[in-house]
Amino acid sequence: MQRTFILFGLLLMLFTQYSCQKTPVAVTFKDVISSSIYDYVVQHKADYSSFLAIMEKGGIDKTLSAYNPNGTNYTLFLPTNDAVNSFLKTSTQYHTLDDILNDQTFVQALSRIHVLNMGVTTYDFPFGTFSEQTLSGDFLNVNFILGKDTTYYNINNQAKVTVANIKLSNGYVQVIGGMLQPITMNSYAWLKTHPGYSILLSAIDATGINKTIDVDMKLKGQTLNPFTMLVEPDSIYNKKNIKSLSDLENVISPGQTDYTNPSNPLNLFVGYHILTESKFLNNLQGVATNYNTFADIPLTINGMGLDIIINRGKEIFDTIIVKKDTTIIDYVGINYDASNVITQSGAIHFINQILKPQIPTRAIETYEFWEEQALIPYRIKGGSYLIDDPSILKYVTWSGADLYYVKSTDPAETAWSKDYMLITGDFTISYQIPKIIQGKYNVFLGANAYSSANALVELYVDGIKLGGLIDLTTGGNASYPYVAYNVGAIDFKKYDSHVITVKSLIPGRFIWDYIRFEPI
Secondary structure (H helix, E strand, O other): OHHHHOOHHHHHHHHHHHOOOOOOEOOOOOOHHHOOHHHHHHHOHHHHHHHHHHHHHHOOOOHHHOOOOOOOOEEEEEEOHHHHHHHHHHOOOOOOHHHHHOOHHHHHHHHHHOEEOOOOOHHHOOOOEOOOOEOOOOOOEEEEEEOOOOEEEEEOOOEEEEEEEEEEOOEEEEEEOOOOOOOOOOHHHHHHHOOOOHHHHHHHHHHOOHHHHOOOOOOOOOOOOOEEEEEOOHHHHHOOOOOOHHHHHHHHOOOOOOOOOOOOHHHHHHHOOEEOOOOOHHHHOOOEEEEOEOOOOOEEEEOOOOOOEEOOOOOOOEEEEEOOEEEEEOOEOEOOOOOOEEEOOEEEEEEOOOOOOOOOOOOOEEEOOOOOHHHHHHHHHOEEEEOOOHHHOOOEEEEOOOEEEEEOOOOOOOOHHHEEEEEEEOOEEEEEEEEEOOEEEEEEEEEEOOOOOEOEEEEEEOOEEEEEEEEOOOOOOOOOOEEEEEEEEEEEOOOEEEEEEEEEEEOEEEEEEEEEEEEO
């Protein structure tokens, strides 16, 4: 069932659906190149007059009349009049269009969340989150929904694309059959306001973890990083005869009622459902690794196959026998249709088995400075940025030279994720990586190694030198200048964070792409 919704068959159906549109949809007026997104809405106001009023009152009419200063165009997800009317019929706060227009704060947020800060066609839609934010500063995600006769794109699980790829001078219009609602709730509030998740929600409250995650992520000064929640609906618990928090307590933490204690089994159970990073489904695909959780116990997710699989081989949930064929269900799966819920806090995904903490399995771990939240705006915009205030970085420290973060916009760039740290001179740079499971690993330093201007360096783990001299002037080539240097082996004795330090022995340029650990 799950395989139906992932990649091959899905993408084939999407291709079939849009194969008749080998070029973007032609609009029905002359001189497309000189017509902006705003012009298009005005000229078709018979269909879009309600959202035209929202655009103008929200103050984005001039924005969508001009080119994007970032040079990447815009994409307007444009609700029809019927879509606006449907929203008004179901809203408990706004009953008429005037109600929306008279709420200046809401209409500004509402208009801006419909505008993606990049031009993109459906051919380049991700299976997850767009790389650019909306004008409201939020992220939108895409689900692929398989209907009886067709497959369509569903934006934020709220609005399907009904007319695709209308090309204008400053970007694209994607017509949608529903309204996108401003992202005002965090993940905890989302679960609290949607029925069917009471058991896990009660456990979150009982352990006090709600006090950690129930914050307004848009408030200045808050320190919580975006995270991912893996959630079982009540129906999954009910299948195991768990009908209440009391039933769950008896299964997970019998006789131990100090639920707010981080070492309590119920506390660990809840924390194990929360990854310390925000990961949408597209981020989980193509990667098999461990993810740190609020329980301080890593969780294994394998996205290398057709399905995204959690904790394979840790617990047998079911055995299915059909004639001579036996299928053992020994992993937790994801409900792809319902998942990719986006909130202020990050992503929510829904799982099909009860997720219990398990002894983790070592996996390949690659770290690329993604923990640094201050780099997110730079990563989105692209370019080269001097880090002139060391205090904005939590995990990277340096001395002896200026540090730059670079997000390349060159299609030929071969660095992982097309970004890296750059420092030139006589330097020391350290990176505190997330916690990694104890055991023996080979350590690989990913760096540019194709320039006589590069430095010769040494690498230290927790202050202890590993391996010998690393000559970054040689090893790469013009097509692939980056090299994964096998620095040596290390044996971590406990599950913990570690500090990787690179020092220049002969000064020069150091382009640091990643640090990787491969189990031995």
